[in-house]
Amino acid sequence: MTTLPESGFLLLSGLLLGVGVFGLLTRRNFILVLIALEIAMNATILNFVYFAAFAPHAAGLSGQAIAVVLIGFAATEVAVGLAIVLGLNRLKGTIDVAQGNLLKE
Amino acid sequence: MNLGELAFLALAAVAVATALAALLVRELVHTILWISVFFVDLSAIYFLLAAPFLGVLQLGVYAGAVTVLLLFGIMVTRKRIFSREAAAGLGPVPLALAAVLVIFLVSAVGQLPAGTTPVTGYDPSALSAALFDTYGPYLLLLGLVMLGGVAGAIYLVREGRE
Numbered sequence: 001m002t003t004l005p006e007s008g009f010l011l012l013s014g015l016l017l018g019v020g021v022f023g024l025l026t027r028r029n030f031i032l033v034l035i036a037l038e039i040a041m042n043a044t045i046l047n048f049v050y051f052a053a054f055a056p057h058a059a060g061l062s063g064q065a066i067a068v069v070l071i072g073f074a075a076t077e078v079a080v081g082l083a084i085v086l087g088l089n090r091l092k093g094t095i096d097v098a099q100g101n102l103l104k105e
Numbered sequence: 106m107n108l109g110e111l112a113f114l115a116l117a118a119v120a121v122a123t124a125l126a127a128l129l130v131r132e133l134v135h136t137i138l139w140i141s142v143f144f145v146d147l148s149a150i151y152f153l154l155a156a157p158f159l160g161v162l163q164l165g166v167y168a169g170a171v172t173v174l175l176l177f178g179i180m181v182t183r184k185r186i187f188s189r190e191a192a193a194g195l196g197p198v199p200l201a202l203a204a205v206l207v208i209f210l211v212s213a214v215g216q217l218p219a220g221t222t223p224v225t226g227y228d229p230s231a232l233s234a235a236l237f238d239t240y241g242p243y244l245l246l247l248g249l250v251m252l253g254g255v256a257g258a259i260y261l262v263r264e265g266r267e
Contacts, residue, residue: 007214009154012117014122014210018203023128025199031178032128035140038171039124042147053154061228061235067244068236070233071159071166072247082178083258086200089182090173 009050030088030095034081041074050064112153119146133179137172144168155227 020040027033047066052063085095092099120143127139144167151160238242 004175008113008117010214011211013119014207014214015121017210018207019121019124019128021206022199022203023186025202027128028135031133031175031182032136032165034178035136035175036128038140038167039127039143039260042143042144042209046147046150049156049159051153052156061232062239064159065236065240067159068155068162069240069243069247071162072251075166075171078174080254080261082174083261085167085178085182095182 011051013047016040016046022055023102028079028096028098030081030085030100033097034078034085037081038074038078040078041070045070045074109153113150116146116150116153120150128252138177139170140175141172144172157227158229158232213234251255 005031005072017040020036020043023036027036035092042095048063048067048070050063052067089095090102093104123139123143123146123267127136127143130136130139148160148168149155151163153247
């Protein structure tokens, strides 16, 4: 049985979420926005896996089960996001998020 | 400081560094390289947390499928594959917002009890029971969402939509 630093995982998760939000707010390229979203999503999943190791046995497996479902949701989100990227590229010839303003009119 | 703590500190440093590098480098293909290192690093953290099934899933889904999908997205939307991004301006407002979020989360960490966490052993049969029995409806919902996502993606990229 190994021991691990307790608050370190939550610190790491918070830092990764901060990096993800920062990328989400500053990047203009749609693919980079998707990558920032994935970093933030991974920070969330890390939290679930961490608390799964922290909790008693039966409850801990709930955290791992939810993490499996979340990984699936994140993969679907990337697939739909890339379909939107391709559609935007065909329509506008660019994948700059500031150019996607069709719903403004 | 034991071996687990040392491994965690190294993996955590690599995770934050590669996540930042992925968002700050100027060539999109280099971004993909950094983000694949990030995904493999998180997979190692899952192994450290006694969740080998999730570690393998992370390797397959993220380091495998998502990375290739993003690379494919870059390939079809760019004229030249090694094209540079415009100079990345670090706006003070997004930086401040992210910093406030991190400070808020880190201050909440201080409220938790100190000490080290015992990592329990791994039991694959109990995990499968939890996944397919207790959380079976969620898994079913995930399947439906994936089906809807794939159908929506095909609808978005099909030819002759005008």
